[in-house]
Amino acid sequence: MGIVYQKNKKTGITYVYKNEAYWDREKQQSRAKRTLIGKLDPDSGEVVPTRSYRKDSEQKDGILRKPGPVPITKIRRDFYGACYLLDQVGKITEVAADLKACFPDRYRMILSVAYYLILEENNSLSRFSHWQRLHAHPYGEDIPSQRSSELFQSISEEERMMFFKKQGRRRIEKEYWAFDITSISSYSETLRQVKKGRNKEYDRLPQINLALLFGEQSGLPFYYRKLPGNITDVKTVKQLMAEFNVMGYKKVSVLLDRGFYSGENINLLFKNHQKFIIGVKLSLNYVKEVLEEERDNLQLWSNLQPQFGVYGLCRTIQWDYEQERPNK
Structure with missing residues (x-):
């Protein structure tokens, strides 16, 4: 068995092969079987093995086996109920979708900080590290006080207005x-x-x-x-x-x-x-005048508003509109 180096002229990459010689009985001559090992690193001169060769070698050595149960290396208990509820609220109201559209690289951090401020309204952001160890939140990692301050400072006025526009358009007709x-x-x-x-x-x-x-x-x-x-x-x-x-x-x-x-x-x-x-x-004078004119009508049963439990009626009045013009 030997090692053969072969350079590709187009790409300039040198491939390393394992060369095994054997005797071909039918043709009555010696032959060679080559197996790709990897690529030659031009800087270090080491052979970088390919995935297929690494897998075959591990199978031969008996290291690679069928996937089985993975031993537990980390034990953690998380509270998920409250955060799951807030996830669904953000999904139904489409607040999460608008945050993702306006802050594509920071929306998970913003959601996690918002969850903390809702669930721990009496605590400062300095306790976020302790809270995030017990809760499954969108960001999934700790946000130190310095990073939360940087997060607030990174939100520009244009991004805030964009979020206001998206939220307002969802409710303007309803x-x-x-x-x-x-x-x-x-x-x-x-x-x-x-x-x-x-x-x-x-x-x-x-x-x-x-x-x-x-x-x-x-x-x-x-x-x-x-x-x-x-x-x-x-x-x-x-x-x-x-x-x-x-x-x-x-x-x-x-x-x-x-x-x-x-x-x-x-x-x-x-x-x-x-x-x-x-x-x-x-x-106001005009309010007093209307009330005096409609005081008797307010006591009629026909003007009772059952849903509010009060008496009320509608009255159209004239408003004296005024507009100031700088040049007139």
Whole structure:
């Protein structure tokens, strides 16, 4: 038995063969049988065996056998129920599909961080390492605090707006959009948007406002915006209309509470041709006039709304629309 080296002129690769000589009785002459061993590494000069030769040699040595039970080298217990439930929620609402489309290389990390914040709402992200050892989450690996900070910083404004657009288009034809602002008190002295303002809890701490847009029936949020703590609800409607134009939403029905009511906002909604429902204050003059005229009719059984358990009726009034023009 000998070793034969043969170089391919087209590819420049040198192949190594095992040469075995034998006697051919029929032809009455010696013959040779060659078996490919592998390729010759030009740098190290070593022979890199091929898969077929490696497999044949292992079979001859008796090493390779039929696959059987693999011994357990690692023991781990995972909680899967809650994460499986969130997987199905993301699939039904198509949030997971939109995240994959907007963040193809990071959507699993985003889902894992979201699962942790939902299931461990009272704990900080520094405990993610402990949580991920016990739960089967989409990313499947640890996300240290430094990597989670890098993840948040890597999300650009364009990617956020793309996600808002995809989520909004899934609900634009099916339900009303509810818009509201909540205030969050803060001790921070470094955040620029933390300002002194009024909130419903009457806290004396500075605050930051969070504007949220969500589906009225599904309750799913798909748009948010951080606002300074000293901005009032009335002043945010103008910015909301501007965001609608950027995201390409034209036919939108918006539901607002009475904190957003002002004559300027009503004119702005009419100007943008937005369908809306907004609460009003009982102290307004035209509201008092309508209530006095319809007070007796409100007591009629025909105006009872059984599903809400209250009396109500519809009344059409005339609105004095005003529009300011800079040159007129």
